[in-house]
Amino acid sequence: MSTVIDRTPPAVHLRIGGSRRTEGAGGTFDHVNPVTGAVDSSIPLAGPAEVEEAVRAAHEAFGIWRRALPAERRARLLKLADLMEEHGEEFARRGTLDNGTPFAMGAHFVETSAEWTRYYAGWADKSESQVTSMFAANGEFAYTLAQPYGVIGVIITWNGPLISLAMKIPAALAAGNTVVVKPSELTPYSAELFADLVEEAGFPPGVVNILPGTGAAGEALVSHPLVEKVTFTGGPDTARKILRSCAETMKPVVLELGGKSANILLEDADLDTACTLGTLMSVGTLTGQGCAFPTRMLVQRRIYEAALEKVAQVAATITSGDPFDPTTVSGPLINEAALTRVLGVIEKAKSDGARLVTGGSRIDGDLAGGYFLQPTVFADVDPYTDLAQREVFGPVLAVIPFDSDDEAIEIANSTPYGLSAYLHTQQLHRAHRIAEELVTGEVLVNGAANLAVGRPFGGWGISGVGKEGGRQGFEEFLRTKSVGIAGNGASA
Structure with missing residues (x-):
């Protein structure tokens, strides 16, 4: 650990496909350092226009990523975990700049986030299908396919900007999905470094897109017809808005909400x-x-x-x-x-x-x-x-x-x-x-x-829907298709 830590905030970009944008239709947001109460930087915000571009980029990348060998997905995620640990001090620094998390505690969050990433790397080649019937009287043979959804909309809150990314993105990527992520504008610095390391780890452009944005950007992401599932961490009030939007198309959700434990x-x-x-x-x-x-x-x-x-x-x-x-x-x-x-x-x-x-x-x-x-x-x-x-x-x-x-x-x-x-x-x-x-x-x-x-995490009641962690956290990003094949008695 350095004895003197640079307190200068890093630049923040909108990450769409392989591009870095220094401005967006959502304007800018003045980030306030909660330690001093003073503005320390101005960051660009995505609006609905950038969300449209990012979702399209993720949809195009899905055609490549879903067909990548599971071993390749695993290798990319393992490389990302290594890079997170290599940049641990910088993640801790940015976490402190983001929301005032004590620097010493930030190092623990880096270790935990790398472990979540490695764990889901290990699931990349373990999606399973089942034979549901074998040659019965009618000669049918049936089985299931566990398949990725496509583009996942990811919206995270501000209290744990790195661990929230690690609890959602690696599982989605291991299953073969692509993501468009809206981090909180209150904590943009950790997400910027995460995006840098995704690129360095060799993920194809468009697999991970990261857009600090306005509320309108979040609404556009949730309602976009090419977003097949939404995973959100935050409060019940915002979750209810997400549910109302997703209800229009019966879009599934994972909601990690509040608690009173x-x-x-x-x-x-x-x-x-x-x-x-x-x-x-x-x-x-x-x-x-x-x-x-x-x-x-x-x-x-x-x-x-x-x-x-x-x-x-x-x-x-x-x-x-x-x-x-x-x-x-x-x-x-x-x-x-x-x-x-x-x-x-x-x-x-x-x-x-x-x-x-x-x-x-x-x-x-x-x-x-x-x-x-x-x-x-x-x-x-x-x-x-x-x-x-x-x-x-x-x-x-x-x-x-x-x-x-x-x-x-x-x-x-x-x-x-x-x-x-x-x-x-x-x-x-x-x-x-x-x-x-x-x-x-x-x-x-x-x-x-x-x-x-390795243990599923997720609430009941107004604490949410779905799980993060464990096998269930991986299966949240897969959907089941049944296939039935008529046997000898079928007509040509």
Whole structure:
């Protein structure tokens, strides 16, 4: 790691086919550094016209890419993973410039993103067909074909600009699809480097097209008749608009949306592990700006006060500041609007009777120009108030007591979300029973890691549709065709 890091933002382009554009019909966007609150660059935005060009380029490239040998697709993806690791420090730098992610944490995201890319490279030659009947009485022979869709529209959000790309694009490419990607204009720098490395890895022009763009560009991408499927990471409100558009042509979707994940601490939990992980992941990591974070800590009453004490101790160790400083754990929120919104959530929680344990205020002093907020913990939270029911997407943890396992399950299942859940206990039979009852896409027990690429990830309810990760993440980008062939009794 360099001792002095260049803080100059890189140039951003629209990537269509093999071309790089310095301007688009969507005009420009002033990127604001969330650490300082000042504009640091102006980036070009695609409009519907550039989306049309990119989709056409991807459609043309699909005719080549779908017929590429699986070994070639695998080789290109493996090369891309190697290049991502080789440029790890630059990806970490750009992630910090994008949204204020601490530089040290950015290195972890690079490792994870490279692993996702390698994993799906391994699936490139493993799509399977099935024989569904053999020479029956009528002599028919039947089988299935697993085939790529074609052009996939990819829309990602701003909180994890590199890992979001890696969770979607490699699986789609391994299956033989091409992509048109709309990254958030709030975080354009990581996507620019990703596009550079796609080119260096030898992917044919048009296989990957990347367009920071306007809302109108996103709408044009979703509704384009040559886009066969849409995969989106973001919030439920935007997802509903995507669903309405896709409903016109019954276009399939993958939607990775928000969450309000419960972290259940049973009375026999390892408090040091449970409270440290639960606190860091809710009010430290990415400043709480993550969909799967354990933002509701449900604690069995017998250990409630002890857990609160540990949570407060851990929260006090979380340092907020310059994300290029290696001692910084928590950076800024993404923008002024986010800061204002989260401060409103805090005030509402107070009025609803929650007890403020720590934090709750904007950070001033040397950080006053940026969008920094103290790690904030509330205790005695009513599980049916807004703080416990709605996603905050900021560094605010709600701690809730419970008495029995059944009460914990009821509280955990009480929100409309269903993305992730966390559970801490030394009794495996309780873990199995509670995991079965939780209405959520995944349950992580005793510190199991998030985003393990071999494990399907995706929510229920308003947390989304479809899966990323594992074999299911690969099969999201394949569709099944049945073939029946008449046998000896058929006419010529």
